[in-house]
Structure formats: structure tokens, C-alpha cells
Amino acid sequence: MLSKEMVIERARELGFDDIGFTGAERFEAQDEVLQSRREGYTWLQNVGVDLFEGTDPKTILPGARSIIVLIENYCREAFPASMVGKFGRCYLDDDRITQDGLTQRLKAFRAFLREHGVASKLPFHLPHRLAAARAGLGDFGKNCLFYSNRVARHSSWVLPLAVVVDYEFAPDEPTLGIGCPEWCRNACIAACPTGALEGPRKIDPRKCISFLTYHGEGLTPVEFREPMGTWLYGCDRCQDVCPRNHAWMAQELPVSERVSAMAADFxxxxxxxxxxxxxxxxxxxxxxxxxxxxxxxxxxxxxxxxxxxxxxxxxxxxxxxxxxxxxxxxxxxxxxxxxxxxxxxxxxxxxxxxxxxxxxxxxxxxxxxxxxxx
Ligand code: SF4
Ligand code: SF4
The missing domain is CATH 1.25.10.10 (Leucine-rich Repeat Variant)
Structure with missing residues (x-):
């Protein structure tokens, strides 16, 4: 019989920073939010990412009973200065095409589950951040991002990876909610150059630089060109200004050799x-x-x-x-x-x-x- 302790041990062996468990019940609140802001998300459906469907884990794996959430800190290393401020940090070492880093560790994790008779799916359209909060791994910032409550110095430089499984694990205590200190006067909202952050945990994705850099239609509208600054693919501004991230960013981290090797190409x-x-x-x-x-x-x-x-x-x-x-x-x-x-x-x-x-x-x-x- 597979226990939570065995799963946690294997995940740690594979280098994941944190692990939590939640049930496979529907993300009803997220469904309501998406329905109320349907217009802002239809472009994602048009590129094949159905966030509405992703709110029900059972559409992903029919026998779904639990979700295991793995936390990956994607800023363990610093990135070359020539790339910071141009490319969102979470994309700088993304191996989903080259499949030579994180993908291999995820494959090994799922192979371990399979060896114990557990089927799994790793969907990209499930609300990963919400799953992580439901699994007790952290909470939210007003910038809509997920903040760890145990690793990466409680920062948002983490990637939650939700693995839907057909095996029941006891769920961890959820930590849903906003964890921002009262003294921070909405620095992220004030700093968002394009006005995409409309209020606490409210974003218009069509105004976000991430969308504008890789999905926006046609010639970028003139009113966004100057605010978009030097960002070419994604944007980290609402994370860079956030005091919850300062403790992590204040460290001297070794520069990633892997990313440095491709800096000249960019x-x-x-x-x-x-x-x-x-x-x-x-x-x-x-x-x-x-x-x-x-x-x-x-x-x-x-x-x-x-x-x-x-x-x-x-x-x-x-x-x-x-x-x-x-x-x-x-x-x-x-x-x-x-x-x-x-x-x-x-x-x-x-x-x-x-x-x-x-x-x-x-x-x-x-x-x-x-x-x-x-
Ligand atoms: S990523 Fe950039 S554009 Fe998008 S909400 Fe954050 S600050 Fe605004
Ligand atoms: S900048 Fe302030 S309000 Fe925004 S996420 Fe960080 S702590 Fe919260």
C-alpha cells in the first residue's frame, strides 16, 4: 500500500521542494470566477487551453480521487543579467520541449506512482495554484500569484505542479486566502505597467504583458508599447516589486550555467x-x-x-x-x-x-x- 510518507520521500529524492495532497473534488469557486470573467479567458480556449474543463479533475482522469501537488522553486539559481527584465524567470529554464530537466524528474515521479499501481495525469489546464493552496502549501498575493508557506523563503518563485491520481490520500489542511501584509499598499497593483491588475486578485489577462508578448493580435497597440518596456516574453514586475519576494532575491545565488549558455542567442x-x-x-x-x-x-x-x-x-x-x-x-x-x-x-x-x-x-x-x- 502506498503511503503519503512514501510519496513525499520519493518526491524529495527527485529534488522537489515541497509536496502536498488535496482531494479531486471540483474547483467550484474557480469555475464561478472563470464564468464571471469568461470574456477575458476565451482567447485561451482558442489556443486549446480549456480552463473551464480544467476545474473538474474528473474530466482529466475519470477515476480521479486525489491531487498530489509538487512545488518546484525555479529561482534556485540566478539568471544572466542580459536576460533579466526581458524574459519572465519561469520561462528561462522551461524544458517542456527539450525534455531534459524537470520533465525527466516528473516522468520518474509518475513512473514511481505507476509501479505502485497508481494512474496519474499531469494536466496543464487545472488550476495549479489553487490546487497548491488547497493542499496547504501556500497562499495568494494580491497579484494573483501563489506564495509558498514553507520553501523558497515564502516567495512566489515557485511552480506548483498538480498530479491527478486515481488513489485516495488524506488531504492536507487548505491554506486558501491572501497572505499579504497590511502595510504593503498594493505595490504590485500600482507597479503593473499596463493596468492588468485591476484590484486584489483580479487580473485582466488580455492586458498582461505575458499575453501581449506571446498572444496579442497584430501590431501591439501604441498605448502598451512604452509601458511594456523591455519585456519580450512574459513579465516579472509584479513579483519583482513584492516585499514578500525580497528575502529570496536578496541572496547571492550562483548564475545558471544552463541559461547562460543560451543568453547570446537571445x-x-x-x-x-x-x-x-x-x-x-x-x-x-x-x-x-x-x-x-x-x-x-x-x-x-x-x-x-x-x-x-x-x-x-x-x-x-x-x-x-x-x-x-x-x-x-x-x-x-x-x-x-x-x-x-x-x-x-x-x-x-x-x-x-x-x-x-x-x-x-x-x-x-x-x-x-x-x-x-x-
Ligand atoms: S506580469 Fe506584468 S503585466 Fe502582468 S500583471 Fe504582473 S506586472 Fe502586470
Ligand atoms: S506587492 Fe504587496 S499587495 Fe502585492 S502581492 Fe506583494 S505583498 Fe501583496
């Missing part, structure tokens, strides 16, 4: 000029929410990030993109970025831009020239 100039093969082999296997057919989105994000650095060393790259990029959204964003950086060379590039019959490009070039003058 250089802004490389991303802006990359061809389809570069994207498919060097970028997409690590950050794959944008499909391989949407290379333009990465290039557009790189152009916008360059503009927001206000660094004139990027003017030659942006000038080249304005002239030669295959996609007009990339050319349009290169024009915007040149206007944001300004200076004589940027102005000259904009003045000599050939817009053909692209109204979008013509508008962006005109506005960028006005910004240069300003």
Missing part, C-alpha cells in the same frame, strides 16, 4: 534579424508559446524593446529592419522604436523609409518622425 539584435531556421532551432525550443510560424511576433517585440532601451546603438539594426523585414508589423515597430530613440540617424532612416502602399507603415513612420522632432 540578444535583441539577433532576435530582430533572425531567420526562420534560427527561430526554430535556437529560440522556439525554449520559449514555445509563440508558434514557429509567428517569428514576426518575436521580431516585433525585439524592435519595441530596443526602442524602450533608448539606446542609439540599436539604430543601425532598426534601420535595417525598417528597410528589409519581411513582415510589415516588424517594419512598423522598427519605425516606432526609431522615433522613441530619436537622434539624427534615426530621423534620417525614417525620412528615407519606403512605405509602399502600407497604410500601417506610413502612419507609424509619420508618428515616429513627429516623436523625433519632439
Amino acid at each position: 540578444d535583441l539584435a539577433q532576435l530582430l534579424q533572425m531567420d526562420a531556421d534560427y527561430f526554430a532551432t535556437r529560440i522556439w525550443p525554449h520559449m514555445f508559446y509563440t508558434p514557429p510560424t509567428d517569428r514576426w511576433r518575436w521580431q516585433m517585440n525585439a524592435a519595441r524593446a530596443m526602442g524602450n532601451t533608448r539606446d542609439r546603438r540599436y539604430v543601425p539594426d532598426l534601420t535595417r529592419a525598417l528597410r528589409e523585414a519581411e513582415d510589415e508589423r516588424v517594419r512598423a515597430m522598427a519605425a516606432w522604436a526609431l522615433g522613441r530613440i530619436g537622434g539624427a540617424d534615426a530621423r534620417a532612416a525614417l525620412e528615407s523609409a519606403s512605405c509602399g502602399n502600407s497604410e500601417m507603415l506610413q502612419t507609424e513612420v509619420t508618428q515616429a518622425l513627429a516623436a523625433c522632432s519632439g
Whole structure:
């Protein structure tokens, strides 16, 4: 007979930071929240992630009886400075395509369950954070993120992984609720650059930089471009400003060799000029929410990030993109970025831009020239 102690021991052997158990009953409150904000989440359904279905573990595994939640601290190591502030930390060592890190440990954990006659599923559309709180592993911040109550110095730099099983384990005591100190005057809500955080535990995902960088449609709306700063894929701002995270971030951590080895590939100039093969082999296997057919989105994000650095060393790259990029959204964003950086060379590039019959490009070039003058 498989006991909780045996599961905990195996999970710890495999390097997971914390382990908790909850029942497989439906996440009714989450279902109600999603129903009341249905509009904000339909885009996820359109990309194949059905959060509504995920609220019932029995749709994931028909004989579901419990959920084992594993906690993974994804910031055990620091990341190279050139990548911080551009890519959400939780994506920097994501091996779901390369399958050479965390995925192997999860496979080993599920193999252990299987050896004891327990079937399991590891769904991506179940409310993982809520499952973790229901399993007593932590609570929430007003920024909607999950905070550990035992590991990672009680920070939000943790990934809850919910494993649905057809075996009954006694549930742990839930720790649902918000754990923010009263003296923090909603720093995360005030700091959210795009106004996605509308109030305590209330987010409009369509305004979140994460959505805007990898799912947003077409040319990024002008009102978001400056607030999005240098973020290219995800955003950590509401975690970076959070005092609940300071204890973890104040440590000197060794820099990840694995992530450092790929940092050069994620250089802004490389991303802006990359061809389809570069994207498919060097970028997409690590950050794959944008499909391989949407290379333009990465290039557009790189152009916008360059503009927001206000660094004139990027003017030659942006000038080249304005002239030669295959996609007009990339050319349009290169024009915007040149206007944001300004200076004589940027102005000259904009003045000599050939817009053909692209109204979008013509508008962006005109506005960028006005910004240069300003
Ligand atoms: S991740 Fe960034 S954009 Fe999204 S809610 Fe947090 S601060 Fe706002
Ligand atoms: S910044 Fe303040 S309000 Fe926001 S999650 Fe952190 S402690 Fe809570």
C-alpha cells in the first residue's frame, strides 16, 4: 500500500521542494470566477487551453480521487543579467520541449506512482495554484500569484505542479486566502505597467504583458508599447516589486550555467534579424508559446524593446529592419522604436523609409518622425 510518507520521500529524492495532497473534488469557486470573467479567458480556449474543463479533475482522469501537488522553486539559481527584465524567470529554464530537466524528474515521479499501481495525469489546464493552496502549501498575493508557506523563503518563485491520481490520500489542511501584509499598499497593483491588475486578485489577462508578448493580435497597440518596456516574453514586475519576494532575491545565488549558455542567442539584435531556421532551432525550443510560424511576433517585440532601451546603438539594426523585414508589423515597430530613440540617424532612416502602399507603415513612420522632432 502506498503511503503519503512514501510519496513525499520519493518526491524529495527527485529534488522537489515541497509536496502536498488535496482531494479531486471540483474547483467550484474557480469555475464561478472563470464564468464571471469568461470574456477575458476565451482567447485561451482558442489556443486549446480549456480552463473551464480544467476545474473538474474528473474530466482529466475519470477515476480521479486525489491531487498530489509538487512545488518546484525555479529561482534556485540566478539568471544572466542580459536576460533579466526581458524574459519572465519561469520561462528561462522551461524544458517542456527539450525534455531534459524537470520533465525527466516528473516522468520518474509518475513512473514511481505507476509501479505502485497508481494512474496519474499531469494536466496543464487545472488550476495549479489553487490546487497548491488547497493542499496547504501556500497562499495568494494580491497579484494573483501563489506564495509558498514553507520553501523558497515564502516567495512566489515557485511552480506548483498538480498530479491527478486515481488513489485516495488524506488531504492536507487548505491554506486558501491572501497572505499579504497590511502595510504593503498594493505595490504590485500600482507597479503593473499596463493596468492588468485591476484590484486584489483580479487580473485582466488580455492586458498582461505575458499575453501581449506571446498572444496579442497584430501590431501591439501604441498605448502598451512604452509601458511594456523591455519585456519580450512574459513579465516579472509584479513579483519583482513584492516585499514578500525580497528575502529570496536578496541572496547571492550562483548564475545558471544552463541559461547562460543560451543568453547570446537571445540578444535583441539577433532576435530582430533572425531567420526562420534560427527561430526554430535556437529560440522556439525554449520559449514555445509563440508558434514557429509567428517569428514576426518575436521580431516585433525585439524592435519595441530596443526602442524602450533608448539606446542609439540599436539604430543601425532598426534601420535595417525598417528597410528589409519581411513582415510589415516588424517594419512598423522598427519605425516606432526609431522615433522613441530619436537622434539624427534615426530621423534620417525614417525620412528615407519606403512605405509602399502600407497604410500601417506610413502612419507609424509619420508618428515616429513627429516623436523625433519632439
Ligand atoms: S506580469 Fe506584468 S503585466 Fe502582468 S500583471 Fe504582473 S506586472 Fe502586470
Ligand atoms: S506587492 Fe504587496 S499587495 Fe502585492 S502581492 Fe506583494 S505583498 Fe501583496
